[in-house]
Amino acid sequence: MRRVYDALIAGCGIAGLSCAIRLKESGLSVVVITKEDDPLETNTRYAQGGVVSACPDDSEGLLRDDIIRAGGGYNRRDAVELFAREAPELVQDFLVGRVGARLAETGEGVLHYTGEAAHSVRRVAHDNDRTGKTLQQALLARARDLDIPLLAGRTAVDIITNDHHSRDAQEVFADREVMGLYVLDHASGAVETWCAHAVILATGGGGNLFHHTTNPPLATGDGISMAHRAGAETIHMEFVQFHPTCFFHSDIKRFLISEALRGEGGKIVDHRGVPFMQEYSPLADLAPRDVVSRAIYDRMAGTGRECMFLDLASHYSGREPIRERFPTIYETCLRGGVDISRDPIPIVPAAHYLCGGVKADLFGRSSIKNLYALGEVACTGIHGANRLASTSLLEGVFWGLRAAGHIVSRGYTIEPSRLETLREWEAPASSEEVDxxxxxxxxxxxxxxxxxxxxxxxxxxxxxxxxxxxxxxxxxxxxxxxxxxLxxxxxxxxxxxxxxxxxxxxxxxxxxxxxxxxxxx
CATH class of the missing domain: 1.20.58.100 (Fumarate reductase/succinate dehydrogenase flavoprotein-like, C-terminal domain)
Incomplete structure (x- = not known):
């Protein structure tokens, strides 16, 4: 018997879970799948620095201008304006208020804000350097409370469309429409046909397409590839953001050194301990990520060195001791023999975030009916040519909730007779074990x-x-x-x-x- 859902979500990071929670709260049947065995293992988990939030010193205009400045004007302006106007309040209203996430607070009991590169004010809420993990855990707990089926160990194989996978010859003449996913169950090796009235891709980006990356191994461009094969538009794919500060260590790979360290005074220095970012930008160490990455790359090439350094110890301006403000980074670097409260941190740029992706509108809709794209797999246009730090977590929440609202309001269902004509997955007649x-x-x-x-x-x-x-x-x-x-x-x-x-x-x-x-x- 085939599974049929109101909504089928591939990916369980902040975008997918935010969407699932709103759909479930609205009474729809929803299921979330992840190819990982542990639903905590997502790109969201590894986001250290924080999330842009509403704060007293900020305004819609300031945030809008910072996003567009960082994005080089390649941004979709109505998307940026909508985001700047409505999204920041969701940190307090949704993540803290409804989901129950606990973020760092001041002694007065209000959220503590830090600064990051290219931000004109300190507007980044955080849980020290484990913000993503904290939010991911809270979202998973809320999903469990709502009894949302979250099925691990499942990989989406292909998107099911009416004109390609139906036995009804008339579907070829209809507009292309998504009707579900073929899903591989890792345990059994079977590929199952899962039908849905809406399919939501929240599969993350493609950092693992590059030799050096801050992303976990799961980031292999899955949703983008599936959407492209199904005929969905992709845009801005050339805009791959490299994070300037990845820990350079022979044994510890893929470890991000958060931009928040520079927001708290840290400076990028060469092997002699000399800061050099002022030679590349008037914003120096708080220049946009693309500028900082190229500066480090250029200085490495010019000096023949394998890395540069981030000196936090000599320039720290935070209110807490370094080991308390950045506990994850402190402990991880210490395992690698670097005490960040005393020593400069060896760093290299690494692939970090894909600013392009599946073209998505203001409700997360792709160019194919019933197919939505959220988070890093999507290109909503807010990032333009370069993402402003700490906007991605909020983007996932904002468009996750907007997509869910659109799905609920349209109330569209595919006729059961049309779903019955869909073909089952056809395995090759003679399949070989993969070496x-x-x-x-x-x-x-x-x-x-x-x-x-x-x-x-x-x-x-x-x-x-x-x-x-x-x-x-x-x-x-x-x-x-x-x-x-398979x-x-x-x-x-x-x-x-x-x-x-x-x-x-x-x-x-x-x-x-x-x-x-x-x-x-």
Whole structure:
């Protein structure tokens, strides 16, 4: 018997769970799937710094201008204005008030705000350096209280559309419409047909397409690849934001050093301890991320060094001791032999956030009926060419709630007879076990290609080389995929090569440097 839901959500980070909570509270049947075994393991969990929130010193106009300035004017202005006007209040009203998240407060019992790069005021609410984890835990607890089915160990294989997956020949002549997902159950290896009146992609971004990244391994561009294969529009794919400060250590990988350290006075210095950011921007260490990343990359190249340093100890201006203000960073770096209360932190830039993605409107709707995109998988237009720090968590909440509101208000259901005509998943007649070494090798080829030719600094020659190499990899991987017995890793590999190709092709089309897309001849 097929599963049929009002809404099917792929991804259980802040965007997916916010949407699920509002849908469930409105009386709709909703299910959330995640390819991880632990629902806590999301991109949201690793967001350290904080979330933009309403605060006394801020205004709609200030926030709007900061977002557009950071985004280089590539932003969708009506989306930015809507976000600046309505979203900041959701931290107190929804995350704290309804979900029950506990964020840092002052002695007077109000939220404590910190500053970050390119913000004109201190408007970032936080739970020291574990904000994402705190919010993720609170959202999961609220979802459990509401009895929202959250099914782990499931990977979405493909989006089901009427014109491609129906046995009814008349559906080919109808407008394209999403009707569900094919879902792989990791435990059984079976691919099941899950139908839904609305499908919401909240699968995160694609940091793991690059050799150096702050993202967890799960970020392989899954939702973008699926949406593209289904015919949805993607935009701004060239705008991949590199975080300037990732911990440089042989044993500790993917660990982000939050921008909040610079918001509390930390300075980027070279191997002699000399600050240099003032040479690259009047905002110095609080310049937008693309500027800081390129400055560090440039200084590394010019000096032949593998890393630069972030000196917090000599410049800290916070009210708490460093080890209390940044406990996660302190403990992690200490495991790597660096005491951040005394020593400069070795850092390198790393792929961090995809500002582009599936084109989504003011309600999170994609260009295909019934398909919504939320969070990092989506491009709502608020980030433009470069995301303003700490806007992404709030974007996930804001568009998650707006999408849920739209789904509830439209009340659309697909006729049962149409769902009955959908084909079941067809496995290849002769499927082979996947050699994990081959998958790892192909993934590493993609990551190195993207890092070397589509990274912080891009050239026409490098991008064309990447495009050619990825075309070759795509042909080989797709042939491999069609003969393989499905598992999570082969699905991620297919998604990765598709999403990587979209980034490179978009970078080739955009001949101008803007934000985090920087081209040199």
């Amino acid at each position: 994990p070494l081959l998958v790892d090798q192909d993934m590493k080829l993609i990551q190195l290609t993207m890092w070397n030719y589509a990274g912080i600094i891009r050239t026409e020659r490098g991008l064309r080389r990447a495009d050619a190499d990825l075309a070759y990899h795509t042909h080989r991987i797709m042939k491999f995929y069609r003969q393989a017995r 598992n999570r890793r082969i699905l991620e590999l297919r998604n990765a090569v598709v999403s990587a190709s979209l980034i490179v092709k978009a970078a080739l089309r955009n001949k101008s440097s803007a934000g985090c897309h920087h081209r040199r001849s």
